[in-house]
Amino acid sequence: MHIEPEIVTGAKLTLSYATGIAAGGVALKLAVDTVREQGVVSLVVRTVVTTALVFAFFEILPHFRVGVSEVHFILGSTLFLLFGAAPAALGLAFGLLLQGVFFSPIDLPQYSMNVTTLLVPLFGIHALAQRIIPRNTAYVDLQYRQTLAISTAYQSGIVAWVAFWAIYGQGFGATNLANIATFAGSYALVIVIEPLADLAVLALAKSLRGVTAEGMVTPRLHHAA
Numbered sequence: 688m689h690i691e692p693e694i695v696t697g698a699k700l701t702l703s704y705a706t707g708i709a710a711g712g713v714a715l716k717l718a719v720d721t722v723r724e725q726g727v728v729s730l731v732v733r734t735v736v737t738t739a740l741v742f743a744f745f746e747i748l749p750h751f752r753v754g755v756s757e758v759h760f761i762l763g764s765t766l767f768l769l770f771g772a773a774p775a776a777l778g779l780a781f782g783l784l785l786q787g788v789f790f791s792p793i794d795l796p797q798y799s800m801n802v803t804t805l806l807v808p809l810f811g812i813h814a815l816a817q818r819i820i821p822r823n824t825a826y827v828d829l830q831y832r833q834t835l836a837i838s839t840a841y842q843s844g845i846v847a848w849v850a851f852w853a854i855y856g857q858g859f860g861a862t863n864l865a866n867i868a869t870f871a872g873s874y875a876l877v878i879v880i881e882p883l884a885d886l887a888v889l890a891l892a893k894s895l896r897g898v899t900a901e902g903m904v905t906p907r908l909h910h911a912a
Contacts, residue, residue: 737778771905804870808844
């Protein structure tokens with residue numbers, strides 16, 4: 688989901704700055720709510736963990752350039768289900784920033800676009816989870832269809848944002864549309880794998896119910912709302 692350099696340039700970058708700031712504002716609002724409910728230490732610990740995981744996902748897991756962007760196994764829905772919306776959002780933003788600073792400075796001009804692409808779908812699945820998961824259901828007790836819906840919604844949101852940035856930057860030319868289609872097709876692999884990863888992680892978390900330290904994961908992981 689790293690937008691390739693030169694896809695969006697010049698004055699058009701202004702929009703990415705605006706969307707990045709807006710996404711950051713929503714993340715901070717969620718962080719404030721989390722601190723109010725669970726305390727600052729819990730938020731900080733979970734944010735450090737998610738940042739480290741995101742950094743590892745970008746650098747260690749397979750990733751490759753396809754069309755207008757790169758295909759990554761981001762596991763955003765997994766982070767959301769384990770750690771909650773605010774730590775996941777902050778971890779995605781900080782992990783992406785660290786990856787750019789230390790390993791891929793060429794991606795830094797696209798940081799606002801990339802962070803928007805990661806965070807807005809996360810906010811979407813946060814809202815979706817509130818609608819499709821009953822309040823008396825802990826995340827470890829989710830059914831496959833619920834996990835699939837959340838994971839697919841997140842990955843589909845990423846594809847939609849990548850397509851938006853590519854069209855915004857390069858228009859509706861045949862080559863650009865073909866590159867977008869190639870990226871979207873390749874991302875289908877991620878959409879297939881990530882729900883299975885979510886289920887595997889949730890099954891592990893369920894086996895550790897009562898063992899996980901308080902504040903290390905979102906309370907909703909093991910408890911009903």
